Amino acid sequence: MIGAYLLVFLQSHWQWPRLWLGFQPDLTPALLVCAGLTLAAGQVSTTAMLTGLWLDSLSANPLGLSVLPLFIAGWAVFSFRELILRDELVAQFYIGTAAGAAVPLLQVWLLRLVGSNPLLGWQMGVWCLVNALLCGVAVPVFYRLAKLLDRWLSHPSHDPNRWPNENRQIVRGKN
């Protein structure tokens, strides 16, 4: 949640990616893919809802419009994650790229559906492609970051077969 909050804030308040690339990259699809790969159902839907609401609160989109595309991306990954080689870098890149391309298209489609009139054009296709690739690159980064944070912040689960086991003290006698 904190990651989503910070990502949305940075997308709205950091200007240098816009100055370098000519557009503001949207990495929230990558975040939802990462959530779909690692979190439980409730957490995926909560992440999609909060990220979408935060994004829309800082934009001219109708409130709640971004929730559905992000949720679809996260939920699709969550539903099929047993079939995905989710620890593989290449798989993560492909899923991230697909989500990064699909989410903006869904958002634009929903915007047109509710009667909004966003700026569209063929140059947006180029932006969409580059953004999708950036999302593809971001998924492995987020995935490893999430694993790292999990290792730092959560208590290690008990594994009786782990060796050496710190909980077991072997007392050796003289005999």
Next chain:
Amino acid sequence: MKRFFYRSQQAAVGAVLLTVSLLLVMPESVRARLKSAIGGLFLPVIGISTTGQAALQSLGQLGVSETESFPTNKALAQGPGASPTVAELQHENVRLVKENNQLREEYNRLREDQGWERSIPWETKLVRVVGRDPFNWWRRIKINLGTNKEVRLNQPVISVRGELVGRISEVGPLTSWVLLVGDPNCRFSALLKESRSQGGIVSPRQYSADPRVVELTYLPNDVEVRPGQGVVTSGLGGGFPKEIPVGVVVDSWISKDGLYTEARVKLHANLNQLETVRVLTDY
């Protein structure tokens, strides 16, 4: 797909669908209030970010002054008898000339701004840009003043140098949103400065990578439109006061139906690099 039908997952999907449906059917006023409240959650980080940037800038200035004083200190440390070589002096001279030019440019710019501020008939408020719409299909910026400082809806916003930037589209208690020129929802009447021909600036019809280019349309066919001609606000419609500089004409063409002339206009204000803008409070 079998997983989809687990009960706990049904609840998660149901919650999302219910929330989205409720939000989309909600009355516009309630939705706007809710949006403002959710956006307000970012105020603490905006504050931290702004303070951090200011602190970094002041640290940077300290660093610069220390570095600049370094050659002098070095020369002093060598003792009163030691004299710098010709190469060192030449290097120092080049550096000082460069610095002098930079300071002169900054001084001229500040003098121009000051002069412009004295000459305008409107009252303005200087505000800081604290955010931007994260979506590329909208062009909006967030400023750090709201109803607490009497910022009101539809007030014009100009750059520090007095070029048109946009208008206030949403006002919150502490922050406001500015709709930039080039957004599909920011349309206004403008005219060619030399010929005084009426026209309406419309936003780019297509997404353009260059946010500084907009289209001026509905110009009469008998008007000569040349590249480099200045475009200013006409004051019609009451949205913006008259004679705010907008941009210069890049090229022009006759519309497809042949009824009017259209032109591409390059805006004076660099909308990608706005840090401080002025809100016209009395105009």
